[in-house]
Amino acid sequence: QPQLVESGGGLVQPGGSLRLTCAASGFTLAHYPIGWFRQAPGKEREGVSCFSTGDGSTHYADSVKGRFTISRDNAKNTVYLQMTSLKPEDTAVYYCAADGPLSCSNYVPAWAYWGQGTQVTVSS
Numbered sequence: 001q002p003q004l005v006e007s008g009g010g011l012v013q014p015g016g017s018l019r020l021t022c023a024a025s026g027f028t029l030a031h032y033p034i035g036w037f038r039q040a041p042g043k044e045r046e047g048v049s050c051f052s053t054g055d056g057s058t059h060y061a062d063s064v065k066g067r068f069t070i071s072r073d074n075a076k077n078t079v080y081l082q083m084t085s086l087k088p089e090d091t092a093v094y095y096c097a098a099d100g101p102l103s104c105s106n107y108v109p110a111w112a113y114w115g116q117g118t119q120v121t122v123s124s
Contacts, residue, residue, distance in 0.1 A: 002026040002113050004096050009118030012086055016122070020081040022096030022115060030074045032099045035111060036081045038092035038120075045095070047106030049081060059104045064090075086122045093117040 008020040020036070035050040049070040050059045058070055069082040079096060099112035 002098070004098060004113055004115035006094065006096050006115040006118040009094060009120045011121045011123065013124050014087060014122055016086050017082070017084045018086065018120060020083065020094055020096075020118060020120075022079045022081075024077045024079075024098065027098070027113075029072065029077050029079060029098060033102055033104055034070075034072065034079045035097045035100055035104060035106075036070060036079075037095045037097055037106075037108070038090075039095070039117075040089075040092040043092075045108050047104070048094070050100070050104035051079065052102055052104045057104075083120070086120075088122050091120060091122050093119050 003025045005023050006020060008018060012018055033050060033052050036048040037045050038048050039045040048061050048064055049068055051070055067085045072079045095117045096115045097111040101110050
């Protein structure tokens, strides 16, 4: 059974950094597009970053460009999201997802597998 488990969330002050981890089991992450999404209270889930297996490209939402970096360790079957210069508006539950469109579409129903999420709170 494919499974994704996120970790690394927490409380951080504005300007701080966190690294989120998404560990996969039951399938090989390197074979699928991998995305990070987030959902703030009262808002829709939105795409943050994505690895496309089609051309190996990475994608970022405009709101996180230059601050967040997605990376992967295929040997560990794990994907990371390094977040720097965090802002209060980055506060959300962060989810990783796998087996989505090669285009890295942010259309949530198009992604097959989801983790349970990890809370990130940016506050002083």
